Amino acid sequence: MISHEQALAQFDAYFGNRLSREETRAFHAHINDCEDCRVRLRAMRAAAPAPGFTLRGAPGQDERLQAILRKNRIIMLAITAVMVCFFFLFLMKRR
């Protein structure tokens, strides 16, 4: 059985999939008994889809994220370009 402080120290390792089977069992045993840690675990699960996600999903996930960011950047540039065009049209019309 691990203490609340030990469990708190293991949260990062748990989500990074770095706990041994024995440590994971002790961690889960504490979670079952500790409301504070249950709430914390639920909050962290909501932020990260699954334990081990960062280890296994990292490379592909990062690539997909980069692709999305790249696409968003292109969309933002396109919107800015259209806005600038409309701005100049508006200026020319006023003359």
Ligand SMILES: [Zn+2]
């Ligand atoms: Zn606890």
